[in-house]
Amino acid sequence: MRSMAASQRFLFVVLCVLLLAFAGIGTIQYRQFQDLQRSTSQGEDNVMWNYFQLYNEALRFQSSLLHESQPAFQLRYDILVSRMDLVLESKDRSLLQQTEIYQQASKAIRSYVSLADIWLGPDATKPLDQLAHQELRQQLASLLPQLHQLTLEVNQQATLFDVARRDSVREQIITTTLIATLQFALLFVLALLIWRQMNISFLQHKLMQQLNDKLLRANQAAEAGTRAKSSFLANMSHEIRTPMNGILGMLSLLADRDMAPRERDYLETARESANHLLGLLNDILDVSKLEEGKIALQLAPHHLPQLLEDIQALMQSNCDAKGIKLTLTIDPDTPEWLMIDPLRVRQILFNLVSNAIKFTHQGEVNIHVDSTLLEQERHSVRISIQDTGIGMSKNQLKNLFQRFAQADVSITRQYGGSGLGLEISRNLARLMGGDISVESSEGHGSTFTYIWPARATTPSIVCLPSKPLDQESYRILLVDDNATNRKVIGAMLDSVGHQVTLAVQGEEALEELGHTEFDLVLMDVQMPVMDGLVATTRIRTSQTPWAHIPIIALTADAMPESKQYYLSHGMNGYITKPINKKTLLNEINKHISRDAHTPDAIAQGHS
Numbered sequence: 001m002r003s004m005a006a007s008q009r010f011l012f013v014v015l016c017v018l019l020l021a022f023a024g025i026g027t028i029q030y031r032q033f034q035d036l037q038r039s040t041s042q043g044e045d046n047v048m049w050n051y052f053q054l055y056n057e058a059l060r061f062q063s064s065l066l067h068e069s070q071p072a073f074q075l076r077y078d079i080l081v082s083r084m085d086l087v088l089e090s091k092d093r094s095l096l097q098q099t100e101i102y103q104q105a106s107k108a109i110r111s112y113v114s115l116a117d118i119w120l121g122p123d124a125t126k127p128l129d130q131l132a133h134q135e136l137r138q139q140l141a142s143l144l145p146q147l148h149q150l151t152l153e154v155n156q157q158a159t160l161f162d163v164a165r166r167d168s169v170r171e172q173i174i175t176t177t178l179i180a181t182l183q184f185a186l187l188f189v190l191a192l193l194i195w196r197q198m199n200i201s202f203l204q205h206k207l208m209q210q211l212n213d214k215l216l217r218a219n220q221a222a223e224a225g226t227r228a229k230s231s232f233l234a235n236m237s238h239e240i241r242t243p244m245n246g247i248l249g250m251l252s253l254l255a256d257r258d259m260a261p262r263e264r265d266y267l268e269t270a271r272e273s274a275n276h277l278l279g280l281l282n283d284i285l286d287v288s289k290l291e292e293g294k295i296a297l298q299l300a301p302h303h304l305p306q307l308l309e310d311i312q313a314l315m316q317s318n319c320d321a322k323g324i325k326l327t328l329t330i331d332p333d334t335p336e337w338l339m340i341d342p343l344r345v346r347q348i349l350f351n352l353v354s355n356a357i358k359f360t361h362q363g364e365v366n367i368h369v370d371s372t373l374l375e376q377e378r379h380s381v382r383i384s385i386q387d388t389g390i391g392m393s394k395n396q397l398k399n400l401f402q403r404f405a406q407a408d409v410s411i412t413r414q415y416g417g418s419g420l421g422l423e424i425s426r427n428l429a430r431l432m433g434g435d436i437s438v439e440s441s442e443g444h445g446s447t448f449t450y451i452w453p454a455r456a457t458t459p460s461i462v463c464l465p466s467k468p469l470d471q472e473s474y475r476i477l478l479v480d481d482n483a484t485n486r487k488v489i490g491a492m493l494d495s496v497g498h499q500v501t502l503a504v505q506g507e508e509a510l511e512e513l514g515h516t517e518f519d520l521v522l523m524d525v526q527m528p529v530m531d532g533l534v535a536t537t538r539i540r541t542s543q544t545p546w547a548h549i550p551i552i553a554l555t556a557d558a559m560p561e562s563k564q565y566y567l568s569h570g571m572n573g574y575i576t577k578p579i580n581k582k583t584l585l586n587e588i589n590k591h592i593s594r595d596a597h598t599p600d601a602i603a604q605g606h607s
Helices: 002-042 044-067 070-089 091-095 100-120 130-255 261-291 304-322 342-358 394-398 409-415 421-431 483-495 506-515 532-541 562-568 581-591 599-606
Strands: 300-303 325-330 337-340 364-375 378-387 435-440 446-456 475-479 499-503 520-524 551-555 573-576
Touching: 002 130, 044 070, 044 130, 070 100, 100 130, 130 261, 130 483, 300 304, 300 342, 304 325, 304 337, 304 342, 304 364, 342 364, 342 378, 342 421, 342 446, 421 435, 421 446, 475 483, 475 506, 483 499, 483 581, 499 506, 506 520, 506 532, 520 532, 532 551, 551 562, 551 581, 562 573, 573 581
Parallel strands: 325 364, 475 499, 475 520, 520 551, 551 573
Antiparallel strands: 300 337, 337 446, 364 378, 378 446, 435 446
């Protein structure tokens, strides 16, 4: 950078010198033009001729006075006067007007004209007699030596002027030549500098190209790493969710049985641990999805008080176990129905409330809700979770929203947790256009404030709670290569009266569909021999009565883009593992109409 700055300064100096050189040449050219004008105006040859003619006319007038009549020397006098006027009034006198002889001769000429005009001028006042004639001759005789001396002086001054002009032109030519030489040298230096700058630019361009290639390779490596990470997370999600499906499924089935209080306690502890492990897995996937920008908000009209009451009811047992109070207050001006993503809002509030309960040993946790009108139908919703827990110091607050970090190491040892919940919550809040802030002092509790903009709305259809109906029995084909999954899901379906047929992979499912009538297919996605996507495509393209049978995807792939991907391949529904019994039954009932159990009716419903 220093060499570049020095080169730029040198280039600026060279340009300034070039400008000065051009200014010098212009000045010299202007002087030469002036000298040329002066030389032209002087016309030294013409000057000498004028003065020589004046002297000759004076001699002729003298001769005419001696030998000719008055009309003849009158004419000669008029010519002489015109020559005198030409010498005295023309610009040519500048060549001699500073000389002594010119000043004397011009005074003598004017005196003679003044005298002669008395008898020979246009306004003569006296007639020319013998005495006047004699006086004219005498005065003219005294004037002629001065005119002769003036002619010689003109010749000398013209010669001096010519010599001076030649010397000036020679000096100007020498100066112009030197300046031109300097210009050439400067232009040569400038050319060298430009060549050097071009080399520097070429080297810099080459270095930039190399850097760009490195960045491109690094970007490709980063993209490959991102793809590898996404693939790894998808595979790990599948590998972890598959056994988790067996654990939670079996625990759910055991919960439906009668057992002793101690065994029930053991069961609930196992279910709590399994759900905690599942929550940790979901947190890791959420972090990955937030990094890749793959979380999209699903806005829908939702009743905010009901959402908050559900969270309060869910957390109430934890508060009762610790002997603390959980309160919910909602400002009357807060709109009840809002366009929100209820899943993500519930996730944020669940994290904030569960954290407040975790770090509060006595006192209370208060959830306060209010709002501020931003513009028509748009409100800034604010939910504050205030607790009377252990609080945090200023140093602890600095690390609060950092990944895998809690207030300090002792907090992690004493209370546990991955340190991902608050970071995920803040990122989700910012994705909604809001934020989460915290105020806390050590030993005096904390206040987490969740603010985000939302549009108030009124649902077009208010869904009232429906009376529960008895579960009908459906014929279901369950396709899954994992024996545990088949056992767990089959038991869930069997417990409510469904007729379940099992298949290990896609080809076996096609065979079962060929000779048995079913109401619905539960299709695992990743299977050997023929996976779920290929099997679904074969079913949809077959010219059979069961080509339009409802198919629900069973998968451990919980990435946000997966659902749309599977639906685009002909599947009707999507359930992620580990599978919840209630979610499974609701999804099945959603895709089977109660008055259409035959394949023809199902085909008509999907046409």
